[in-house]
Amino acid sequence: MTGTAKDNISEAGRVIDLSLRGNDLLSLQEMSPEDMELVLSTARSLKEILARPIKKVPTLRGKVVCILFYEPSTRTKASFELAARYMSADTVSFSSATSSVKKGETLADTARNLSMMGVDLAIMRHSVSGSCHFLAKVLDIPVVNAGDGMNEHPTQALLDIFTILDYKSRIRGLKVAIIGDILHSRVARSNIFGLTKMGAEVSVAGPSTLLPPEIESLGVKAYARPEEAIEGADVVYVLRLQLERQAKSLFPSKREYRDFFGIDRYRLSYAKEDAIVMHPGPMNRGVEITTDIADSPRSVILDQVTSGVAVRMAILYLILGGWD
Amino acid sequence: MAGDLLIKGGRVIDPSSGADRILDILVVDGRIASLSESIEPENGATTVLDAAEKIVMPGFIDMHVHLREPGFEDKEDIETGTRAAAMGGFTAVACMPNTEPACDTDAVVAGILERARKKAWVRVYPIGAVTKGRAGKELAEMGEMRAAGAVAFSDDGSPVATAEILRCALEYLKSFDAVLIDHPEDMSLSEGGQINYGLTSTVSGLRGIPRESEEIAVARDLLIAKLTGGRLHLAHISTKGALDLIRQAKAKGLNVTCEVTPHHLILTDETVLETAYDTNTKVNPPLRTQEDVDALREGLADGTVDVIATDHAPHHIDDKWVEYDYADFGISGLETAVSLIIDKLVLPGVISWMRMAELMSLNPARILGVPGGTLEPGAPGDITVIDPDCEYSILPHNFESKGKNSPFIGWRVTGAPYGTIVGGKPVMYGRRLVL
Amino acid sequence: MQFIDKAEIMDADGIRRALVRIAHEIVERNKGLDNVVLVGIRRRGVPLARRLADILKNSENVDVPVGELDITLYRDDLSLKFEQPHVGRTMLPFDVEGKKVVLVDDVLFTGRTVRAALDAIIDLGRPACIQLAVLVDRGHREIPIRADYVGKNVPTSRKEVIHLRLEEYDGIEQVVISEEASE
Numbered sequence: 001m002t003g004t005a006k007d008n009i010s011e012a013g014r015v016i017d018l019s020l021r022g023n024d025l026l027s028l029q030e031m032s033p034e035d036m037e038l039v040l041s042t043a044r045s046l047k048e049i050l051a052r053p054i055k056k057v058p059t060l061r062g063k064v065v066c067i068l069f070y071e072p073s074t075r076t077k078a079s080f081e082l083a084a085r086y087m088s089a090d091t092v093s094f095s096s097a098t099s100s101v102k103k104g105e106t107l108a109d110t111a112r113n114l115s116m117m118g119v120d121l122a123i124m125r126h127s128v129s130g131s132c133h134f135l136a137k138v139l140d141i142p143v144v145n146a147g148d149g150m151n152e153h154p155t156q157a158l159l160d161i162f163t164i165l166d167y168k169s170r171i172r173g174l175k176v177a178i179i180g181d182i183l184h185s186r187v188a189r190s191n192i193f194g195l196t197k198m199g200a201e202v203s204v205a206g207p208s209t210l211l212p213p214e215i216e217s218l219g220v221k222a223y224a225r226p227e228e229a230i231e232g233a234d235v236v237y238v239l240r241l242q243l244e245r246q247a248k249s250l251f252p253s254k255r256e257y258r259d260f261f262g263i264d265r266y267r268l269s270y271a272k273e274d275a276i277v278m279h280p281g282p283m284n285r286g287v288e289i290t291t292d293i294a295d296s297p298r299s300v301i302l303d304q305v306t307s308g309v310a311v312r313m314a315i316l317y318l319i320l321g322g323w324d
Numbered sequence: 325m326a327g328d329l330l331i332k333g334g335r336v337i338d339p340s341s342g343a344d345r346i347l348d349i350l351v352v353d354g355r356i357a358s359l360s361e362s363i364e365p366e367n368g369a370t371t372v373l374d375a376a377e378k379i380v381m382p383g384f385i386d387m388h389v390h391l392r393e394p395g396f397e398d399k400e401d402i403e404t405g406t407r408a409a410a411m412g413g414f415t416a417v418a419c420m421p422n423t424e425p426a427c428d429t430d431a432v433v434a435g436i437l438e439r440a441r442k443k444a445w446v447r448v449y450p451i452g453a454v455t456k457g458r459a460g461k462e463l464a465e466m467g468e469m470r471a472a473g474a475v476a477f478s479d480d481g482s483p484v485a486t487a488e489i490l491r492c493a494l495e496y497l498k499s500f501d502a503v504l505i506d507h508p509e510d511m512s513l514s515e516g517g518q519i520n521y522g523l524t525s526t527v528s529g530l531r532g533i534p535r536e537s538e539e540i541a542v543a544r545d546l547l548i549a550k551l552t553g554g555r556l557h558l559a560h561i562s563t564k565g566a567l568d569l570i571r572q573a574k575a576k577g578l579n580v581t582c583e584v585t586p587h588h589l590i591l592t593d594e595t596v597l598e599t600a601y602d603t604n605t606k607v608n609p610p611l612r613t614q615e616d617v618d619a620l621r622e623g624l625a626d627g628t629v630d631v632i633a634t635d636h637a638p639h640h641i642d643d644k645w646v647e648y649d650y651a652d653f654g655i656s657g658l659e660t661a662v663s664l665i666i667d668k669l670v671l672p673g674v675i676s677w678m679r680m681a682e683l684m685s686l687n688p689a690r691i692l693g694v695p696g697g698t699l700e701p702g703a704p705g706d707i708t709v710i711d712p713d714c715e716y717s718i719l720p721h722n723f724e725s726k727g728k729n730s731p732f733i734g735w736r737v738t739g740a741p742y743g744t745i746v747g748g749k750p751v752m753y754g755r756r757l758v759l
Numbered sequence: 760m761q762f763i764d765k766a767e768i769m770d771a772d773g774i775r776r777a778l779v780r781i782a783h784e785i786v787e788r789n790k791g792l793d794n795v796v797l798v799g800i801r802r803r804g805v806p807l808a809r810r811l812a813d814i815l816k817n818s819e820n821v822d823v824p825v826g827e828l829d830i831t832l833y834r835d836d837l838s839l840k841f842e843q844p845h846v847g848r849t850m851l852p853f854d855v856e857g858k859k860v861v862l863v864d865d866v867l868f869t870g871r872t873v874r875a876a877l878d879a880i881i882d883l884g885r886p887a888c889i890q891l892a893v894l895v896d897r898g899h900r901e902i903p904i905r906a907d908y909v910g911k912n913v914p915t916s917r918k919e920v921i922h923l924r925l926e927e928y929d930g931i932e933q934v935v936i937s938e939e940a941s942e
Contacts, residue, residue: 029527041845042845042846044848045829045846045847045848045849046832046846048848048849048850052882052883053883053884054882054883056882057832057833057879057882058832058833058878059831059832059833059834087832106642106645106646107646107647108645108646126647128647128648128649128650129518129528129529129530129601129648129649130528130529130530130600130601130647130648131647131648133600133601134601134603134646134647134648136600137600148529149529149530149649150529150530150531151528151529151530152529186529189527189529212525212526213521213522213523213525213526213532214522214523214526215526217523217526218526218527314846317832317846
């Protein structure tokens with residue numbers, strides 16, 4: 001078959017380095033800007049497939065992707081599942097409601113059982129920070145983090161950056177304001193790591209009880225009032241208020257949060273005229289974002305969803321493609 | 325007891341006398357008989373140990389150990405815990421009462437001592453609970469426990485719950501001449517926390533435990549100690565602020581002592597990230613920052629810190645090989661402490677050998693009021709022999725402890741416990757247990 | 760991998776003449792250019808398809824649509840390759856449904872690339888027919904595929920490699936036969 005390889009080289013695809021192939025994708029904190037660019041450019045090429053009548057390419061035929069969800073999710077899970085299927089990989093999913101998680105099986109045992117079934121890649125969401133790092137220690141196959149506790153959600157940030165590029169064509173020098181519950185938000189953390197690596201100026205704001213300590217050491221500016229962070233922003237990123245994580249009295253009520261930290265027409269007026277509004281979903285309409293903003297032409301929230309599938313296709317291709 | 329024991333040619337370092345020179349030590353009937361530049365064995369029954377090139381110190385006493393028995397024998401028991409102590413160079417350990425049932429009655433104290441008499445490789449000193457069931461509500465029968473052999477009292481695992489019960493306990497213990505060891509932690513600030521609160525908790529997404537959780541509790545404890553005049557010892561101090569409070573209190577003449585652990589003297593919270601969330605870094609109090617490590621080391625040198633104790637907290641692999649939040653807190657420390665202290669503190673010159681002996685032998689003996697801590701003639705023949713040149717890698721499968729949970733696995737260190745002699749009997753020599 | 764050129768088998772004129780001939784054959788075979796589209800296989804098939812379109816525009820005064828096809832995701836040899844190919848973009852500015860698709864590539868060798876291209880095209884819709892135009896056919900087919908239009912047949916050994924060099928990529932127009940340099 002040597003002739004085949006030469007044939008292909010001569011007609012020639014550019015070839016790329018293999019830093020993602022066979023590896024885990026656990027965090028943007030640990031990801032190089034070059035690898036991020038590679039995911040984004042590959043996603044750019046793959047996005048066209050989503051517009052086809054037959055949304056399927058055979059490249060990952062025979063690969064099996066396991067989707068382990070220890071936290072409820074509709075969007076991310078569906079997005080990964082479709083991404084895998086569009087690339088012709090087979091998927092098997094386990095979620096805490098349907099698997100033996102409830103019976104007290106340890107994550108290590110669940111994971112080892114799955115790997116014995118011939119799974120090629122594991123995608124996991126879990127409520128505990130660092131769980132994907134743990135899974136990666138247990139398993140020999142690559143692990144993709146679909147959100148771990150309050151730590152990171154790297155594929156979400158990559159799709160967010162992809163979406164910003166759609167509208168702004170660049171990241172370097174852009175002003176991005178991330179507003180809301182930074183403390184509990186893995187989306188915020190991944191976006192902070194990803195956006196600052198690619199040269200954006202990131203500011204964050206929210207109730208001070210929901211800003212983590214020493215956040216400015218990550219290279220962002222922190223404000224207690226959203227207006228200050230939004231001033232002159234190109235992108236206003238509204239975080240979901242994670243009501244399920246507010247165990248303590250970090251803010252008094254949803255009403256007060258809406259009145260002082262929710263993104264409405266007034267607060268958005270501090271941003272640039274052409275600023276776009278983003279949200280990772282699912283939205284609490286009338287709490288962190290008003291409906292008129294969420295549904296306005298400036299909102300790119302639905303584009304984020306489409307981007308998500310393309311970015312996840314790219315990640316699966318780059319990790320599993322041509323990998324034996 | 326077997327015949328006499330003669331330890332020849334070692335560099336003897338004894339903080340009780342200030343001695344630091346090459347001496348032979350003769351132990352007769354389990355007690356130090358004499359020290360001299362040259363002692364010859366008197367008869368064939370004398371066991372002679374060659375300690376040339378070795379350092380000989382009064383036996384190390386670890387005053388903060390979790391032996392887990394009764395109740396958690398999957399993690400450790402009295403036999404394995406004391407085998408670990410023997411391997412680690414400790415001639416005695418004081419064991420904390422957070423067992424199941426808690427060590428809160430004279431019956432449990434007696435039970436532990438009875439088990440120790442049959443199974444233990446080194447001396448075991450039970451620490452009784454301050455409150456019944458360690459629940460922080462009612463005082464436990466500390467007098468009865470003291471009479472049964474408890475050397476100190478603590479609700480360790482948890483702080484003494486309220487200022488009021490702490491006040492009562494410190495007052496009450498005056499009648500029984502025993503120290504109260506508190507685990508300083510404000511639980512309302514630490515609840516749900518996994519690691520130190522700060523940049524690392526922000527980067528890792530793990531919930532933080534602020535240093536103030538410890539410092540508020542230390543401040544409370546110091547004020548209550550002042551109010552009562554009771555004898556207070558503060559366990560596992562981990563922050564600069566807490567140490568500053570203790571330093572000030574000591575300067576004002578308060579009768580308070582404190583300990584630090586090897587891991588808080590060596591590791592920072594960044595280890596959590598460097599090891600990709602290794603649960604062996606999960607410990608309470610959490611690993612802090614370099615600023616705290618530096619302050620603790622300064623406290624060792626200036627005398628604010630009285631004791632190095634391991635807070636040996638062995639866990640079964642099942643309790644650690646899980647997600648970070650689900651893992652138990654604790655580090656298995658008995659078998660790494662001496663090597664780490666030598667490699668990271670003595671050899672680099674942070675503390676002297678003499679100071680090490682003070683921190684690990686003399687001071688814990690004095691605080692607990694137990695025999696030992698000295699090589700003066702008449703003292704128990706409890707001796708720790710150190711090989712300062714031994715270089716090796718810390719490997720969990722070499723641990724005698726059931727708890728392999730160490731963040732130091734794979735570390736290469738210089739300096740090791742070479743011999744552990746309890747009552748004149750070598751229980752470990754040449755880095756091997758002596759049957 | 761280092762290659763040493765052994766012989767030039769086509770120069771700039773040769774390439775141009777071959778393309779002109781292929782263009783004429785396309786018109787003849789399809790009895791005109793109704794519904795004909797050109798699809799270049801990335802990367803070197805794409806400039807060849809554009810040149811064919813230019814020739815057809817000059818001779819027939821018809822604008823034949825040109826598309827670009829990336830076949831990376833359809834290849835059957837990914838695991839055999841040492842490196843991971845970059846995924847290029849597929850851009851067809853037309854619907855292939857009912858079209859006479861002329862696939863254009865530089866060199867026809869084992870046929871596996873064309874096989875992948877056929878799958879890729881069919882996934883995009885149902886063309887009326889698919890034809891294949893190549894600048895060079897060097898033999899050694901591994902699957903039953905045959906070109907409809909061939910610029911030049913060149914007998915080769917398996918060790919040899921055919922390189923098409925184009926002004927826009929390489930600063931020169933030529934087809935050379937080369938061989939891997941021995942150490």
